[in-house]
Amino acid sequence: MGRGRAPRFPCLGGGRVLPRSSLPAGDTSVLAGLYGPAEVKVSKEMYDKATVEVLLRPKVGLPGVFEKNREQLIRKTCEAVLLGALHPRTSITIVLQVVSDAGSLLACCLNAACMGLMDAGLPMKSLFCGVTCALDATGAIGLDPTAKQEKEARAVLTFAISSVERQVLLSTTKGPCSVEEEQLGLWGGQARYRRRVRQETGGGRVPWRQGEGNPWGMGVPS
Amino acid sequence: KENCRPDGRELGEFRTTTVNIGSIATADGSALVKLGNTTVICGIKAEFAEPPAESTNKGYIVPNVDLPPLCSSRFRSGPPGEEAQATSQFIADVIENSEIIMKEDLCIANGKLAWVLYCDFICLDYDGNILDACTFALLAALKNVQLPKVTINEETGLAEVDLKQTNPLNIRKHPVATSFAVFDDTILIVDPTAEEEDLATGTVTIVMDEEGRLCSVHKPGGSGLTAAKLQDCITRAVTRHTEVKKLIDKVIKSIKPK
Numbered sequence: 001m002g003r004g005r006a007p008r009f010p011c012l013g014g015g016r017v018l019p020r021s022s023l024p025a026g027d028t029s030v031l032a033g034l035y036g037p038a039e040v041k042v043s044k045e046m047y048d049k050a051t052v053e054v055l056l057r058p059k060v061g062l063p064g065v066f067e068k069n070r071e072q073l074i075r076k077t078c079e080a081v082l083l084g085a086l087h088p089r090t091s092i093t094i095v096l097q098v099v100s101d102a103g104s105l106l107a108c109c110l111n112a113a114c115m116g117l118m119d120a121g122l123p124m125k126s127l128f129c130g131v132t133c134a135l136d137a138t139g140a141i142g143l144d145p146t147a148k149q150e151k152e153a154r155a156v157l158t159f160a161i162s163s164v165e166r167q168v169l170l171s172t173t174k175g176p177c178s179v180e181e182e183q184l185g186l187w188g189g190q191a192r193y194r195r196r197v198r199q200e201t202g203g204g205r206v207p208w209r210q211g212e213g214n215p216w217g218m219g220v221p222s
Numbered sequence: 223k224e225n226c227r228p229d230g231r232e233l234g235e236f237r238t239t240t241v242n243i244g245s246i247a248t249a250d251g252s253a254l255v256k257l258g259n260t261t262v263i264c265g266i267k268a269e270f271a272e273p274p275a276e277s278t279n280k281g282y283i284v285p286n287v288d289l290p291p292l293c294s295s296r297f298r299s300g301p302p303g304e305e306a307q308a309t310s311q312f313i314a315d316v317i318e319n320s321e322i323i324m325k326e327d328l329c330i331a332n333g334k335l336a337w338v339l340y341c342d343f344i345c346l347d348y349d350g351n352i353l354d355a356c357t358f359a360l361l362a363a364l365k366n367v368q369l370p371k372v373t374i375n376e377e378t379g380l381a382e383v384d385l386k387q388t389n390p391l392n393i394r395k396h397p398v399a400t401s402f403a404v405f406d407d408t409i410l411i412v413d414p415t416a417e418e419e420d421l422a423t424g425t426v427t428i429v430m431d432e433e434g435r436l437c438s439v440h441k442p443g444g445s446g447l448t449a450a451k452l453q454d455c456i457t458r459a460v461t462r463h464t465e466v467k468k469l470i471d472k473v474i475k476s477i478k479p480k
Contacts, residue, residue, distance in 0.1 A: 069311035072304055076443025080424065126446075155319075160443070167407065167446025171426075175319050176435045179456055186449050 029099035032112035034120040036092030044091065049084035051091045056109065059098045070106060074113055077160050077170045081114075083123040092122065103147040104132040106158045106172070126164040131189035133157045135181055143192050157185040161193040227411065227418070229258075234458060236413045239466070241358065241473050243366045250339075251367030251391075255359040257413065259349035261293075264359035266341050266367050270381065273329060273336040281328020281336035285313040287343040287356060294348035294416065305352075312440060313343070313356055316429055320397035320437035323364065327392050330372050335381055337369065350416040353427050353440070357399035358466060365474055367391045395431040398466045399438075400459035402426045407445045412458060426452070428459040432467060 037050055044051050054075040056067045078094065094116060096109050110130030117124055134145035134153035142149060150156050155175035162169045168186065177185070225233055237258030246252035249265040273280055287309040289297045297303060302310075317323070328337040341363065343356050368388035372381050403414035403422035414422060424444020429437040436456070441447070447455075 065307045065311050068304055068307040072308045073442045076424075078443070080443050080445055157439075162446045164446060165448065167448055168441065168452060169446050170443050171439045171441040171452075173319065173436065173438050173440075174315065176321070176431070176437050178435055179453075182436050182439060182456075183449065183453070186452070190449075 027100055028102045028104055028108045030105070030108045030112040031097045031099055032109075032116035033095040033097075034093070034116040034122075035095070036120065036122070037087040037090035038093070040089065040091035045089050046084075048088050050082065050087040050089075052079050052082060052084065053091060053093045054078065054113070055093065055095045057095070057097045059101060070109065073106070073170055073172065074109055077110065077128060078113055078117065080169055081124045081126050081128055081162065082117065083125055086123050101147065103150050104130075104144050104158075106130060107132040107144070107160075110160050110170070126162045128160045128162045128169050129193045130158065130160050130170075131192045133159075133185035133188055135175075135177055135185065139181060141181070141185055141188050143188055155181070157182065157189075159186060159189040161190055166190045166193060229415065231413075233409070233411045236462065236465075237415075239358070239469060241362050241469065243362050243473055243477055250369065251363045251365075253359045253362030253366060255355050255362065257349075257351055257355045257358075258415065259347050260351055260355050261346040262343055262352065262355040262359045263346060264341060264343045264356070264363040266339055266363050268367070268369055269338050269340065270330075270335055271338040273333060277325075278333040279329045280325035282338040283317050283323060283325065283328075283341065284338060285317065285341040285343065285360070286310055287313060287345070287352075289345050289348065289352070293345040297348075308442075309343075309352060309356060312353055312427075312438075313341070313360060315440075316357055316397055316399070316438060317360070320395050320429065320431055322361070322393060322395050322397055323391060324394060330381070331374050335372070335374065339367070348416060350414045350419045351401050354399045354401050354413065357397060357429065358470075361393075361396060361398070362470060362473070364391055364393055365470065366477075395433075395437075396463075396467055396470070397429050397431045397437045398459075398463040399427055399429045400455070400462045402428075402455050402458075404445055404447060407447065410451065410455065412462075426455055428455055430456070430459045430463050432463065434460060 040051050052075050054071040056071045057063060058067060094113050096112060107130030114128050132144055134142045134149050135155040136153050145153060155173060155177040157173045159168055160170035240256045242254040244252060245254050246265050250268045251266040252264060254263045271282060287306050289306040291297050291299050330336055341360060343359060345352060368390055371384045371387040375382050402410045402412055403418050404410055404424035405422055411418060427440040431437055
């Protein structure tokens with residue numbers, strides 16, 4: 001599976017170009033800023049690997065417990081793919097700002113974080129992609145639901161799927177579902193992952209340079 | 223490698239689970255759960271509040287998990303750390319996803335008065351697998367809750383509480399959480415201790431109810447799992463659910479003659 005990569009830049013303390021991840025249906029947009037490997041506070045320092053920090057800022061209001069939970073999910077996913085052992089006693093900070101929310105927010109945040117990590121040139125052992133599945137009352141599965149579909153859905157499943165054997169890195173569910181439906185959702189997510197990777201690596205990749213601030217559109221045709 | 227863990231358990235074996243219901247006399251419902259050394263106590267207090275504007279026939283359930291420095295040296299005193307907040311959110315999700323209690327049952331007078339159940343979890347000893355312990359404590363404590371009968375006096379519009387007449391809550395579903403620690407994408411162990419959790423590359427928590435429905439598959443990052451491995455976890459979670467349900471039923475029966 002070929003993997004396209006943005007030109008690598010040496011990582012300094014400052015922020016790199018902010019990649020933006022947007023899904024086509026209704027423009028859910030998350031801006032990701034990546035800083036690192038940078039200096040870390042002695043209290044948070046880890047002697048053998050990099051300390052990953054994720055800050056998720058909602059569009060309105062102050063971040064609360066809900067955002068903290070999301071931050072932990074994204075942080076653990078990034079920690080799993082980052083080769084933190086190559087940068088011990090440093091910190092890698094990912095700041096995610098929600099620009100607009102029209103459904104599938106967690107998946108969008110995951111995609112933005114992955115793009116950001118790639119853009120900053122940080123060493124990773126695999127890429128990952130976030131996918132949301134919504135199960136409606138009849139048991140039909142819809143991928144990348146809009147906010148309206150999410151509300152009406154019986155259950156919403158979000159997965160982060162890695163490029164290594166399409167393993168599941170992250171899984172959260174909202175609402176009850178049967179075991180078979182969850183398996184179906186996972187399979188659907190993995191199928192969508194394949195398409196998304198093709199999108200990133202295949203033709204139509206937007207060429208961009210450092211400092212231009214060109215938003216990285218990662219749309220998937222439905 | 224020899225299919226044995228530091229404390230002598232097998233890979234798929236749980237620690238001894240003990241539960242004690244109704245230990246806090248001043249709370250409306252309480253439960254103390256011990257999973258091996260991990261100890262969590264849950265106290266539930268019921269108070270009055272106005273129902274939310276957008277759903278006037280619903281009450282509130284507010285879970286709060288506290289991981290004080292008492293339970294482990296990894297936690298510092300001060301505002302709740304990330305783990306405590308994430309656990310609180312997890313419990314809130316379990317309550318909502320599993321529909322353990324319908325919030326409509328907590329309504330007293332539509333649009334005017336409803337119950338708020340404050341569920342406070344305090345960890346007394348942290349030895350891993352806090353999510354399972356908290357979910358179990360929640361279930362046990364909710365089963366123990368007795369809400370007094372409330373009538374609204376029509377003349378004054380005030381609520382009159384009759385403490386002598388109490389009703390238990392209507393528990394619809396019984397969600398049970400099963401946690402696994404993942405090592406290097408291949409090995410899965412059930413009910414990790416704190417030491418095993420620190421060394422693990424990932425964790426998975428599966429919450430199931432008695433109908434075999436998945437209330438939650440919580441896998442916060444960590445090394446990847448194939449779909450087949452997830453399926454194994456789910457099967458183990460189903461067996462765990464029957465064990466826990468039996469235990470809870472036994473305890474409830476033992477306190478019934480009061």
